[in-house]
Structure formats: C-alpha cells, structure tokens
Amino acid sequence: MDRQTISRLAHADHPIAAPLDDDSVRRLLARGLPRGDERVLDLGCGGGEWLLRALTTYPRLRAEGVDISEEALAHARRAADRLGVGDRLTLHHQDAARLVTAQGFDLVLCVGATHAFGGLPATLAAAREHLAPGGRVLIGDGYWERDPSPEAVDMLGDLADLPATLDLVTADGWTPVHGHLSTRRELDDYEWAWTGSLAAWALDHPADPDSAQALEAAATHRDQWLRVYRDVLGFVCLVLRPTGTGTA
Secondary structure: OOHHHHHHHHOOOOOOOOOOOHHHHHHHHHHHOOOOOOEEEEEOOOOOHHHHHHHHHOOOOEEEEEEOOHHHHHHHHHHHHHHOOHHHEEEEEOOHHHOOOOOOEEEEEEEOOHHHOOOHHHHHHHHHHHEEEEEEEEEEEEEEOOOOOHHHHHHHOOOOEHHHHHHHHHHOOEEEEEEEEOOHHHHHHHHHHHHHHHHHHHHHOOOOOOHHHHHHHHHHHHHHHHHHHOOOEEEEEEEEEEOOOOOO
C-alpha cells in the first residue's frame, strides 16, 4: 500500500488534511475571500476539500488545484461534479512546485502541504509567483510549542517556534491579516480521525492483502503522535497580504 492510498483512507472521516474543524475552515475561507468572486489556487490540493467548500459557499468563485496524486484529483473531480461545481474547477496533475499559470489568483492556498516545496519560505515564494495584485495567501504549517526531542525533529523537520515563524513571514515581505492556532481539541481530533479511519478500514477488510499493513501503519502513527510529538507540535494558519498593499 503506497503513501497516497494510506493518506486517502486515513482522511476518510476528516477530509481537511490538517488539524482544523469545520468552523475554523469556514472562518479562514471567509477571511481569504472577502468578495466571493475571487480566483483561487490550491497548491497541493489533494482531494480538493478546501476548493470544494469554497466553490459551494461562493457561487461566483472559480478555482484551480494542483497535486501529484492522480487518485486524489479523480476524487476531487467526482465530488465537484456531484456538488454541481465541476464547471468552475480546474485541476492540474503535476508537481505543485512546477506549476506555471497564465494569470494571477486572488487567493493562493497551501495548508498542510508546505513539504511539497521544501518548507515555509519556499512555499511563500511559490505563492507569490501565482498571486494577483491585491491578493491574499492562506498558508498552514506546523510549529514547535516547546522544545522538541531530536526524534521529533527527525520525524517532522526543523520547524520554528511560533514567534520565529511569524518573524520569518514578516521578514519575507508579508503582513498577517488573520490567523488561527489549532486548539488541542482540533489537534487531537485530527490524529484520532487519521489513525482511527485507517485502522477501521483494516478491520473492515480483513481479507484485503493490504489490511495488515494498514493496521500497522495506524498503530505506528498513533504511537509516534502520543510518544513523540503530541506535547510539542502546534499548527498555525495565516491569511497574508504582501506588505505595502494597503489595508486588510
């Protein structure tokens, strides 16, 4: 079983691939889409859940997404058609870091997918390339709430703490106009959904040749979460505007 399939199964009950509840997603989209007729790009869109929610909420919106997973994009297409928003959604099957677009977007999203670019600074640089004048960026990434163990750093990367993360963003020429820190409930709900959905699939399909691997992956992830990073990892979403473009 490849990582993309594991991810699809693990997110069955929590389609937003980040520790955010539905109200948080709704509020972040509202902050990023003040008019409701914007053009939106999601870099690393996966199954397109952010775009689908935006399209169904804002009927004048148009959206594009890019991801390397053909399976996830196929899911996004089917869901968009089922919801009646397929005519306003364009999907690109390619590396998000290599995407070339002809015109800018009013909102560029990348939540929980900065690893596709090699980290937060490179993600912000990519977002800037696709941003229309006056546009906004909605970005979500992890940060250390307290000093991590070497094992946590090896597992999740060389993240900064929250003040240093904001310093990096502002030094790169961005001004935060809204933010959200995932609560402990959101963080825990996400991990329980991830591990529980994958484990439930394995238990429901005992004859499947991938069942044992899925059950082991769920147990390993749960153990890492509880023992390695639960008490040190936070998650922040920021709505950003390029510094010097006027009021929010």
